[in-house]
Amino acid sequence: MDKKKNLLSKIYAALVYGFLYLPILVLVVFSFNKSKLNATWSGFTLDWYKSLLNNAQILEALKNSLIIAFVSTFFAVVIGTLAAIGMYRYKFKGKKVMEGLLYIPVVIPEIVMGISMLAFFSLLNLEAGLLTLILAHITFCIAYVIVVVRARLDGFDIALEEAALDLGATPWQTLTKVTLPVISPGIIAGGLLAFTLSLDDVIISFFASGPDSNTLPLKIFSMVKFGVTPEINALSTVMMVFTLSMVLIAEGIRRNALKNKKIKKALSAVVASLMVFGAGFIMFGNVGQTEKEVLNLFNWSEFLPQSVVEQFEKEYNVKVNYATFSSNEEMLAKLMGGNIPYDLVVTSDYAIEIMIKQKLIQEIDKANVPNLVNIDKNVLDLGFDPNNKYSLPYMWGGNYIVVDRSKISKEITSFDGLWDSEFKNSMVILDDPRVIVGMALQKNGYSINTTNPEELQKAKEDLIKLMPNIKAFDSESPKTLLINGEASIGYVWGTEAYLAKLENPNLETVLTKEGVVPQYDNFVIPAKAKNKKLAEEFINFIYRPEISAQVSEEFPYANPNQAAYPLIDPGKLNDIAVYPPREAVEGNELIKDVGEATRLFDDIWTEVKNSKK
Known part of the structure; x- marks a missing residue:
């Protein structure tokens, strides 16, 4: 009986420790993965540890x-x-x-x-x-x-x-x-x-x-x-090894060495020295360095190569403070609520409407942006900012249906196809009320910006009917489920579709009869900016063909800089997931600020997601 209890105790302890530490073990293992994505194992490498040391x-x-x-x-x-x-x-x-x-x-x-x-x-x-x-x-x-x-x-x-x-x-x-x-x-x-x-x-x-x-x-x-x-996995692994080492050393000292007063004093001296060194590093680390002009840049995460920032710093002899956000709402909350001196912000079309109304941004002096001549006229003078008084294009793209042809042979020509019962519990869609409710509105021939209660009610009912097909809502990295095969169909950002296809060649981007709702990310200069001219010079720098091509090489979004096209990989230029066809975009609305009616979309979204049993 005691042996059985002992065995059960060991099994229970193993399960508890496994539950706690297996995720950490997975992180450590994937720090040695060749693939940049953590969805699949593609071989052993130490490159991410080397890359970590070069990631400023x-x-x-x-x-x-x-x-x-x-x-x-x-x-x-x-x-x-x-x-x-x-x-x-x-x-x-x-x-x-x-x-x-x-x-x-x-x-x-x-x-x-x-x-x-x-x-x-x-x-x-x-x-x-x-x-x-x-x-x-x-x-x-x-x-x-x-x-x-x-x-x-x-x-x-x-x-x-x-x-x-x-x-x-x-x-x-x-x-x-x-x-x-x-x-x-x-x-x-x-x-x-x-x-x-x-x-x-x-x-x-x-x-x-x-x-x-x-x-x-x-x-x-x-x-x-x-x-x-895997750079982050590598850093986490190093930090865990360091922390574990410190804990083990501290425990050893606690058990044995602290009984010796000399060791006590030596350790106290070491700790004091470290504190003094740390304080000196914090307070005087910049003494002796030449004061440089500073550009404070606020951008979407993973939207600008570090190498581009470093080139700008070197050429203009300036310092760029680069901060990031993950949603327009985060960015707006920060700019509206705080005394934060950003000089340049990258944000989306409907957010620009809000910022203009709230007087959060100022006009851009285009005389300081002569490379604006390189930009495609089709992405200028759009409804959210006529004549581009307050904003200039950075990147753009759209959303697409993606299907795994190794599992789905059926042709999908419109959004209606997503409601097919064949796709039960196999779909990943964006966790974005304006995009997904807008898709349901488009399906019924309504405006994606409608505030009509009857039209919104119909969209809600349709989305509730779609719920049995939905496996996951994911706006952060929907490509992961498409790569590892957990989802066989999705409605995702075009860039996510492109990246997923690089890892899973069975995936195919579908262009439906509804076309593509374009989404534009633009540069804006906050009203409180301290270095407006430097911000404009940075925009002009980005508009150089070779710099724009460098951005597109690392981040596969549609680039508005036509002069950069000869330098961009033709595989990207010809992929509809990255560069939506002009005919698919024309005639489609942009997502607009609907003011107080935003609450209607949020309420619908809450009801739809709560309807899944």
């Missing part, structure tokens, strides 16, 4: 994350420990209320915390950057440290302090020689928790960060659209 954006984000985590943890531990001791020792009016208030940062949703930080820093007229990020992280980390240290103090024997004082120790000696050593496990635990939370934070960091303070979690999150590359 990732290394810069890592440096920022570590600086923020170390500094915020240090202050959170000092302030939090002293606050916990004070609240433990002393009685005062309102103590219970204060203790209750400590839990607010712990239980409050991070989105609320992030927005409140953005509003607070804006009220103080404090520019978003590394300082605001550190202050925000200290604010939410302090509560965690206090809670953990206070829990340790609850088991503390006050008689130890009283005995020390009776024996002639001063209050400071009692604190440093008696109290702190006894509660040090709680302090260390609180510090580790604060460090982990700071290093891992995304939402609060997004709202508190500025152009020069992109963090590693923000960088990784923004990369999801193209799939997190």
Whole structure:
């Protein structure tokens, strides 16, 4: 009986550890994968570790994350420990209320915390950057440290302090020689928790960060659209090995070496030296460097090659702070709510309408953009910005049905075909209400921008009928399901279709009779921009044929620069997934800002997704 119990315990423990650590093991394995996409294994390589060392954006984000985590943890531990001791020792009016208030940062949703930080820093007229990020992280980390240290103090024997004082120790000696050593496990635990939370934070960091303070979690999150590359897997593997090594060394020291006072002093000296070095690096790291003009650029993730940024920096002798976002709504929230001095932003057509109405952007001086002559006239003077007063084209594209011909032979000529019962639980579609509700509206011959309740009701009913066919909603990386075969049909971004076909040659892009709804991403200059002329020079730089071709080489979107076409891979130019045929685009509407009616689309989307049992 005991043997059976022992076996069951071992099996249970193995399952628990497997559940916890198998995802980490998969990440480590795929850090050695030849393929840039994490969907399939294509062979062993160490190239991603080499590439990591040359990726300035990732290394810069890592440096920022570590600086923020170390500094915020240090202050959170000092302030939090002293606050916990004070609240433990002393009685005062309102103590219970204060203790209750400590839990607010712990239980409050991070989105609320992030927005409140953005509003607070804006009220103080404090520019978003590394300082605001550190202050925000200290604010939410302090509560965690206090809670953990206070829990340790609850088991503390006050008689130890009283005995020390009776024996002639001063209050400071009692604190440093008696109290702190006894509660040090709680302090260390609180510090580790604060460090982990700071290093891992995304939402609060997004709202508190500025152009020069992109963090590693923000960088990784923004990369999801193209799939997190094995470079990130490689970095995560290195960080895990380093962390595990530190934990094992610390445990060894705790068990053996700390009994030796000399080793204690040596370790204290090493820690102090590291702190002094770190503080010097943070405070004086830029001393001696020539002051350069700065361009603060805010762009979609994975939308501009690092090499292009570096060429611009070298040629113009400037510094480019490159920050990213993953949705127009994120970008708008940040520009509307904070004192963030971006000089140049890339955003989508309907968002530009909103920004013009809200006076968030200013007119562009086209005299500073002579290479505008290279741009296709078909992507200029569009409805969202007549005469291109406020915006200039960057990239564009559309959405397509993609089918796996190894599984589906049936021809699809219109959106109606998606409702075929043959495709039950095999479809991946974009998680975007305007796009998918718009597709259902198009299917019925309605405007994609309609606010007519009856037309929207019909679209909702049709989408609910489509739900049995839908396996997944995915706007970030729908190509993954198409590559690995989990989905045999999809309605996805054209670029995702192109990338999926590179990995799975059985996939085919379908051009339906409804045509293609184009989506345009343009450059705009915020009203608060400090370097407007430099922003215009950057646009002009991008419009050089060789630079535009370089962008298209790395990111397969439709490029509006006709002068660059001779330099672009013909395979991309002739693929309808990347460059929609002009006849398929003409006559189709653009997605427009529908104002308050946006709520109608969101409500429909919620009902449709909740209808799947």
